[in-house]
Amino acid sequence: MKARPYATLIAGLLMAGAAHADQASQIRAEQAWIRVMPAGLPAGGYVTLHNGGDEAAALTGASSPDYGHVMLHESTTEGGMGRMKMIEKLAIPAHGEVALAPGGYHLMLMHGSASVHAGVQVPVTLQFADGSKTTVQFLARPANAVDAGPESATGHDH
Amino acid sequence: MKPSTLLRWLLVSLLVAAAALLAGCQHDEPLPFRLTQVSGHMPDLDFHLVNDEGKPVTAADYRGKVNLLYFGYTHCPDVCPLTLAHLHVVMQRLGPLADGARILFVSVDPARDTPAVMHAYVNAFDKRAVGLTGSAADVEALVKRYRASFSREPAQGDGNYEVSHSSAIYIFDAEGHARLLATPADSQDSLVHDLHLLLAPGVKS
Numbered sequence: 001m002k003a004r005p006y007a008t009l010i011a012g013l014l015m016a017g018a019a020h021a022d023q024a025s026q027i028r029a030e031q032a033w034i035r036v037m038p039a040g041l042p043a044g045g046y047v048t049l050h051n052g053g054d055e056a057a058a059l060t061g062a063s064s065p066d067y068g069h070v071m072l073h074e075s076t077t078e079g080g081m082g083r084m085k086m087i088e089k090l091a092i093p094a095h096g097e098v099a100l101a102p103g104g105y106h107l108m109l110m111h112g113s114a115s116v117h118a119g120v121q122v123p124v125t126l127q128f129a130d131g132s133k134t135t136v137q138f139l140a141r142p143a144n145a146v147d148a149g150p151e152s153a154t155g156h157d158h
Numbered sequence: 159m160k161p162s163t164l165l166r167w168l169l170v171s172l173l174v175a176a177a178a179l180l181a182g183c184q185h186d187e188p189l190p191f192r193l194t195q196v197s198g199h200m201p202d203l204d205f206h207l208v209n210d211e212g213k214p215v216t217a218a219d220y221r222g223k224v225n226l227l228y229f230g231y232t233h234c235p236d237v238c239p240l241t242l243a244h245l246h247v248v249m250q251r252l253g254p255l256a257d258g259a260r261i262l263f264v265s266v267d268p269a270r271d272t273p274a275v276m277h278a279y280v281n282a283f284d285k286r287a288v289g290l291t292g293s294a295a296d297v298e299a300l301v302k303r304y305r306a307s308f309s310r311e312p313a314q315g316d317g318n319y320e321v322s323h324s325s326a327i328y329i330f331d332a333e334g335h336a337r338l339l340a341t342p343a344d345s346q347d348s349l350v351h352d353l354h355l356l357l358a359p360g361v362k363s
Contacts, residue, residue: 035239038278042235042318069316075236077342081307082230082237082325086314102240103342109235110318143239143282144246 022132026053027092029126029136031148034109035102036118036140043116045070045107045124045138046148048099051092058089058129059098064138066122068111075103084108089129102146118142189355192348193329193338200328200336203227205300207264210277210289217334220288224259224356227328229306231267231321232279241325241342242283248349249284255357258332261287266308266323268297304328304336331356 032047051057062070072090076083090105092098100106107124116122121137128134139149203217203225226245230238242263249256263280265271268291271279276289291297301308306324313319329338329352338352 035235035243037232037235037239038282039232039275041232041275041279044235044239073236077237077325080324080326080341081322082234082342083322084234084236084311084320102243103237106236110316143279144243144284146240146243146247 021053021055023053023055023057023128023130024126024132024134026051026055026057027126027128027134028052029134031099032124032136032138033141033145033148034116034122034124034138035143035145036112036116037143040112043067043109043112044102045109046100046102047107047124047126047136047138048097048101049092049126050097051094054094056094057092059092059126060089060129061127062107062124063127064109064122064124066113066116067109070110070124071108072105073108074105077103116140191338191352191355193340193344193352196328196336196339200305200339201303202336203330203334204303205264205290206296207290207292207300208273210273210280210291212273215290220260220262221334222332224332224353225262225330225334226259227262227264227304227330228326229264229266229301229308229323231265231323232271232275233267233318234321237325237342239283241327242280242287244346245287245327245349246284248346248353249286251346251350252353252357255354256286258357259286259353263287263289264297264300265289265291266297266301267310267321268292268294329353329356 028050030048035044037043049059061072064070072087073084074087090098118140120140122140123135124138125133125135141149205217207215209215228241245261249259261284265276271291273291276291280287280289308321308323311320311322325342327340328336329340331337337356340349
C-alpha cells in the first residue's frame with residue numbers, strides 16, 4: 001500500500017508537466033531512417049528518441065503522408081523464434097532515450113507511395129501520449145542497409 | 159578372421175582414411191569453426207521448391223556452392239531484412255570467395271510470396287541470394303527436415319498478418335552436407351571466419 005501515495009504523486013506531476021510542456025516538444029529525434037523495400041512490401045522505420053524533459057514521455061503512434069498505415073512494433077527472437085508484436089505505447093524516460101533499431105522496436109510502414117526510394121527524405125509524424133505531435137524527416141535507405149548511414153557505410157552493389 | 163588379423167585390418171583402414179583426409183584438405187586437425195557445428199546431426203540439403211524465376215528446383219541445383227539457408231517471408235519488415243542485410247555484408251567481406259556461396263531465402267508464407275515478389279525481395283539484398291517458394295506442403299517438408307518451425311499469427315484489422323518463424327541460418331557445404339548453424343546473435347566476424355574455412359579449405363583465415 002506504500003506505493004499508492006507515490007503513484008498519486010507521479011500522476012500529479014505528469015499532469016502538471018503536460019500543462020506547461022507537451023511531450024513532443026521535449027523529444028529530440030536522431031538517426032531516423034527507413035529501410036525501403038521493393039514491390040510495395042512493408043518497410044521498417046528506425047529512430048532514436050531523446051527526452052530532454054523532466055517528465056517521462058510515451059510514443060503512441062506515427063503516420064506519414066507517404067505510407068498508408070504506420071504501426072508501432074517490437075521484434076523479439078526468443079527461443080530461436082523470430083516474432084513481431086504490436087505495441088500500444090513506448091515510454092521514453094525523463095532525460096533518457098529509447099532507440100527504435102533493427103531487431104527491436106520499430107515502425108512498420110505499410111502501403112508506401114511509389115515516390116519513396118533510397119536517398120529521399122520521408123516525413124513521419126510521431127504522436128505522443130498527451131496528444132502532441134512532431135514531424136521528423138526519415139532518410140530512405142536501401143533494403144540492405146544496416147543502419148542510418150552514411151551512404152558509404154554499406155553498399156548497394158547492383 | 160582371427161582377432162589379430164581383424165585388428166591389423168582395422169589399423170590399415172584407419173591409416174588409409176587418415177591419409178585420404180590429410181591429402182584432401184591439408185589439415186591435420188579439425189577446422190576451427192566458431193559457429194555451432196552440426197555435421198552428422200542434420201540431414202543433407204534436400205527440397206523441391208520453385209525459385210524466384212518461377213522454375214522448379216531441387217537441392218541438386220545448388221550443389222557445388224556453400225549454401226546459407228534462412229527461412230522468412232517478404233512481409234517481414236524488420237528481422238528478415240536485418241538478417242539478409244547482415245548476410246549481404248558478410249558476402250561482401252568474403253570478396254571473390256563469395257561467388258562460391260549462395261543465400262537461399264525460403265518463404266514460410268508461400269500464399270503471398272510468389273516467385274515475382276521473392277525475386278524483387280532477394281535482389282534488393284544481394285545478387286547471390288535466391289528466393290525459394292513453393293507449395294505449402296513442400297515448404298513445410300523443408301522446415302520440418304531442419305526441425306525449424308513457423309506459425310501464422312492472427313490477421314490484423316486490414317487483413318495483414320505476421321508469421322513467426324525460426325531465426326537460424328543453416329550452412330551447408332558444397333556437397334550439400336549440413337555443417338554449421340548460426341543465430342542472429344552470432345557476429346558477422348564469426349560468419350566470415352567460418353565461411354572462409356568452408357569456401358577455401360587449407361587457407362588460414
